[in-house]
Amino acid sequence: MDKIGFIKKDIYNLECSVNGKLRNHDVELVTEYFMAEQKKNEAFYFKIEGDGHDRFSRCFWADAISRRAYGFYGDVVVFNTTFNTNRYDLTFAPMLGVNNHGQTIVLACAFLSKETTESFVWMFEEFKKAMPGGEPKTIITDQDAAMAIAISIAFPTTFHRLCIWHITSKFSVKLPRDAYNEYWREF
Secondary structure: OOOOOOOHHHHHHHHHHHHHHHOOOHHHHHHHHHHHHHHHOOOOEEEEEEOOOOOEEEEEEEOHHHHHHHHHHOOEEEEOOOOOEOOOOOEEEEEEEEOOOOOEEEEEEEEEOOOOHHHHHHHHHHHHHHOOOOOOOEEEEOOOHHHHHHHHHHOOOOEEEEOHHHHHHOHHHHOOHHHHHHHHHHO
C-alpha cells in the first residue's frame, strides 16, 4: 500500500475537482454526445432545452432502433414518470412499448425539470416529430392531471388509459375493508 503514491482521500479530491469542472456544462456535454451519436446514425433524434444557466430544463431523445420499433409496435405506448429524480432534479420519463415477443422496448426517453402540462406537451410534440406514423393509438399512464391534459392537447385522437397497477394500488386506500375484499375478488 505504501508504494501506491496516493491515498483514498486523494482519489476523492480528484473526483470532486473533476465534477466541479464539469458542473454547469451538462447541456454542452450531452449535446456534444448526442451530436456524435447523430453523426454515427442520422436517424438518432434529440432535442435539448436549457434554462439559460447551462443546465437542462428538458431533454428528449430516440435512437434509430427505437424509432424503427415504433413503426412496428407503436400502437400502445406506456408513459411513466413515477421514477425518482436524479441528482440533477430531473425526472426520467421513458416511453415504452411491447414487441411481438411480449418484451418491453424503449421507444424514447426524456429528462424533464418540471412535470407540468407544458413540459409534457413539449415532450409529446417531440415524440411525434421523432416517430414515423405520428401519435400512438393508445397511451397508458398514471393518474397525473397535467399529463392527462397534455395528452388531450398533443395526442387528440389517442385513447388515454390508466395503468392497472396504479388503480389497484389505491383499492385498499380508497375503499372500506369489506368493499375492498369484495371488489378485489370481482376485479
